[in-house]
Amino acid sequence: MLKKIFVLSTALSSLLALGNADAQSARDYISIVGSSTVYPFATVVAEQFGKTTDFKTPKVESTGSGGGLKLFCSGVGVEHPDITNASRRIKKSEYDACHANGVNEIVEVKIGYDGIALANSKKAAPMALTLRDVFLGLAKEVPAADGSKKLVPNPYKTWKEVNPDLPDTAIEVLGPPPTSGTRDAFVELAMEGGCKSFDWIKAIKQEDKKAYKRICHTIREDGAYVEAGENDNLIVQKLEANPDAVGIFGFSFLDQNRDQIQGSTVNGIKAEFETIADGSYPISRPLYFYVKKAHVGTIPGIEVYLAEFTSEKAWGDEGYLTDRGLIPMPEEERAKFAADAKALNNLVLE
Amino acid sequence: MNNTNSSSIAGNAPGKPPRSRTIERVRSGLKKRHQAERRFRLYGRVAIWLGLAFLALLFVSIVAKGYTAFEQTYIRLEIDFSADNLGLGIQRDRAALSRADYGGLVKASLRSLFPEVTSRRDKRALYALVSPGADFILRNQVLEEPNLIGITKSLWLPANDDVDMFIKGHTERTSEDSGRLKAIQHRWIDRLIAEGRIEKRFNSTFFTAGDSRDPELAGIxxxxxxxxxxxxxxxxxxxxxxxxxxxxxxxxxxxxxxxxxxxxxxxxxxxxxxxxxxxxxxxxxxxxxxxxxxxxxxxxxxxxxxxxxxxxxxxxxxxxxxxxxxxxxxxxxxxxxxxxxxxxxxxxxxxxxxxxxxxxxxxxxxxxxxxxxxxxxxxxxxxxxxxxxxxxxxxxxxxxxxxxxxxxxxxxxxxxxxxxxxxxxxxxxxxxxxxxxxxxxx
Structure with a gap:
């Protein structure tokens, strides 16, 4: 028995060593990394691309926007990813890091918009929130109720205290943790949006940007905001069990679970496909992906993948990505980015 | 009885009946000690039963949620593999066959089942009943058997995940159009069920396919x-x-x-x-x-x-x-x-x-x-x-x-x-x- 095992394991080990020789010499599939928000869309395109062409199905990793850009910018060569998805635009610092590592030519493709929904169970009445309500309900420090220019620790326990028009239920919001891109966008768009509605806080931005950010971006930590984990499905399930709670998640989760949950209106606008597309719904953000031009031609199929992603049947008004909850761009914008992708126009950040 | 204990309590003061007192102390404590032992065993049993109960709860909840995944809803459609429907020219080589319009076959078949559907919006809703993977199933069938072209065949094709969830009872029928399926789609599904065109079958895809973003096509x-x-x-x-x-x-x-x-x-x-x-x-x-x-x-x-x-x-x-x-x-x-x-x-x-x-x-x-x-x-x-x-x-x-x-x-x-x-x-x-x-x- 012993000898057999020994021979078997030696054989296996040598097999591993043999195969190793040509491991890195070529990669015949596209490697995609990046945002977990773009992941559901990128994977659908990847699958469609794999099934309708002779190329292998791309590999799509969900690493988060920042993590994806870091991997993407680490260099040129088969061991580095070809495309990274991002739920925000590339930062100047990341762009510089890319250039420092020899990734000089990047093609930027904007793919559409994503809305962030505030929703509660269908068992409760729908909520009509404003950005100011969201800020007052969730910030760690809020302006004192007497109207003076003073910040006090958030005293509000129920929505009714925030705004007399809202229901008399305790403030209990289930949302993503700080590591999530959804949280970043929520803080930037919703919290800051409500925060800015106080003129004197807005004025602080000119003098002390840090203090302004601290006031507007800090979420309360006294239990009213519950960090429910990265898993949006879990938040949906918890809402179903607790009709008094409000959840924060990507629009596609609202879209997929409409029989259980309902979106709140924000500033009077319902989170709908159309309202996010025309920009009237206030909490929405653009989604992007970035392509490493040096890899086009080396890794097979990148041009074809770009063509698939930017085709009307994918990202158009009635394309299959809209079935998954992607909010399409207006037609002219689509045409512009499709042309950019086709010509592989280089992104230049000043 | 006193004799047996004599040596151990020999040091007690004379005059009093020391032996029986010790015995009494032992006896009075005995009940407590027995109780303590019974309690201890009870704790042990409760701990084990609690553990088993949690395990059972875990298994029951997983199996109750998951057993339906081994079945998949299929819709029977008459597919007309005519060259016209496929958009095929004279060329019949592999490349031409793999490029042909198989989605069109499914759509044509659905249209002939529901000829009253005319508006673009409703047609989209109708096509959404069948899984987008149906195209690839048809494509693979034709590539395997090119002489299917020109034949009309009755085939069971996977339903879309929304239909599948509804048939399995995971989503409810909503009165308005707020659910994943619209009222008109519910009417079509009812008609398909009445005609015996909807069936739940063993989901072999789950064991033969790789991952997919369409739940009905995903496998492990x-x-x-x-x-x-x-x-x-x-x-x-x-x-x-x-x-x-x-x-x-x-x-x-x-x-x-x-x-x-x-x-x-x-x-x-x-x-x-x-x-x-x-x-x-x-x-x-x-x-x-x-x-x-x-x-x-x-x-x-x-x-x-x-x-x-x-x-x-x-x-x-x-x-x-x-x-x-x-x-x-x-x-x-x-x-x-x-x-x-x-x-x-x-x-x-x-x-x-x-x-x-x-x-x-x-x-x-x-x-x-x-x-x-x-x-x-x-x-x-x-x-x-x-x-x-x-x-x-x-x-x-x-x-x-x-x-x-x-x-x-x-x-x-x-x-x-x-x-x-x-x-x-x-x-x-x-x-x-x-x-x-x-x-x-x-």
Whole structure:
């Protein structure tokens, strides 16, 4: 028995060593990394691309926007990813890091918009929130109720205290943790949006940007905001069990679970496909992906993948990505980015 | 009765009846002591029953949520494989056939079933009843059998996940158009059911396909094969290295400070959180050696680092349990030390070592954290065909599905958990079997 095992394991080990020789010499599939928000869309395109062409199905990793850009910018060569998805635009610092590592030519493709929904169970009445309500309900420090220019620790326990028009239920919001891109966008768009509605806080931005950010971006930590984990499905399930709670998640989760949950209106606008597309719904953000031009031609199929992603049947008004909850761009914008992708126009950040 | 106790209580003061007092004290305490013992046993039983109850709850909830995933709703459609419908010209070679418009076949068939549907909006809703994967099923059928062209055939095609969820009772019919399915689609489904065109069948796709973003097309084959390759690398590396290390440390190494240090470190390594090994893998295997991301090779390397301490510790325990008389007898008959170990000690310790290895493998099979760092948490459709292909593993697949917005993935998640548990139970039973079958006691 012993000898057999020994021979078997030696054989296996040598097999591993043999195969190793040509491991890195070529990669015949596209490697995609990046945002977990773009992941559901990128994977659908990847699958469609794999099934309708002779190329292998791309590999799509969900690493988060920042993590994806870091991997993407680490260099040129088969061991580095070809495309990274991002739920925000590339930062100047990341762009510089890319250039420092020899990734000089990047093609930027904007793919559409994503809305962030505030929703509660269908068992409760729908909520009509404003950005100011969201800020007052969730910030760690809020302006004192007497109207003076003073910040006090958030005293509000129920929505009714925030705004007399809202229901008399305790403030209990289930949302993503700080590591999530959804949280970043929520803080930037919703919290800051409500925060800015106080003129004197807005004025602080000119003098002390840090203090302004601290006031507007800090979420309360006294239990009213519950960090429910990265898993949006879990938040949906918890809402179903607790009709008094409000959840924060990507629009596609609202879209997929409409029989259980309902979106709140924000500033009077319902989170709908159309309202996010025309920009009237206030909490929405653009989604992007970035392509490493040096890899086009080396890794097979990148041009074809770009063509698939930017085709009307994918990202158009009635394309299959809209079935998954992607909010399409207006037609002219689509045409512009499709042309950019086709010509592989280089992104230049000043 | 007093006589028997006389010696133990001889020191008591005379005059009083000391013997009976002690007896009484013992007797009065007896009831309490018995009660305490009964209570203790009760606690033990409650603990066990509580554990079993949680286990049962876990299994029941997983099975209750997941068993429906082994079935899939199919819709019977008459597909007219005419060259016109396919948009085929005179050319009938493979390339032309693979490019033909198979989606059009499904749409044409649906239109002929519901000729009253005319508006563009309604047509879109109608086409959405059938899975987008139906096109590829038809395409593969035609590529396999090109003489299907020109024939009308009745085929069962998978329904879209929204229809599937409704038929299985996971989503409710809503009065307005607020649900995933619109009222008009419900009317069509009712008609299809009445005509016997909807049926639930065994979901073989679940076991033959790789991952997909359409729940009705998603399968666990890719993840299962990925797990297999990863574990293959793990066992090929960690078993021989682990056994060699255990044998050397136990049988040959001198006892000194250095070996003591190594021993302490091995014991500590066994308790290191697995994510740390993932970081190590990222730094060493990916960044330094430049091995491919997401490959089972790297996953296996990282997991073997993680299981090595477990195997070494189990191996050393198995070696110590071999009685010294065996070694002494072999040495006494003139065998060298290597011969003694290889032919006498190791075979006797092997069952214990194998048990340790299998339990280590079972732990590696359920691991996701270290794989996160080396890119195995990824959407991969193609079933991997070797240890260099990008792949994912079963627990990662569970994680990815649990995070998907589509409702259909809820049952798929539970079904994948069931498959993973099945593998774990099988591996643990093998370990128990090996122990029972080959273990020797002295």
């Amino acid at each position: 084959r890719g993840a299962a094969v990925g797990s297999f390759y990863t574990l293959l690398v793990t066992v090929a590396l960690s078993f021989p290295i682990g056994v060699a290390a255990a044998v050397y440390l136990e049988e040959f190494a001198p006892r000194n400070r250095l070996t003591d240090l190594i021993e302490v470190n091995i014991n500590n390594l066994a308790a290191v959180p697995s994510i740390v090994f993932g970081l190590l893998g990222l730094a060493v295997f990916l960044n330094f050696f430049g091995l491919p991301r997401s490959a089972p090779l790297v996953g296996g390397l990282v997991l073997s680092l993680m299981t090595l301490p477990t195997i070494i510790i189990a191996g050393r325990a198995a070696l110590t349990s071999v009685p010294p008389s065996i070694r002494e007898a072999a040495l006494g008959l003139g065998a060298s030390r290597v011969q003694t170990v290889l032919y006498h000690v190791l075979p006797l310790a092997m069952p214990g070592m194998l048990t340790g290895t299998i339990l280590g493998m079972a732990r590696a099979l359920g691991e996701t954290a270290p794989l996160l760092m080396i890119g195995m948490v990824a959407f991969i459709v193609d079933v991997p065909s070797g240890i260099f292909d990008p792949s994912t593993v079963l627990p990662v697949q569970i994680y990815l599905w649990a995070d998907s917005p589509e409702r259909g993935f809820v049952e798929k998640t539970s079904a994948a958990i069931m498959v993973l548990l099945l593998f774990l139970i099988a591996m643990n039973s093998l370990a128990v079997f090996l122990r029972k079958r080959f273990e020797r006691r002295w």
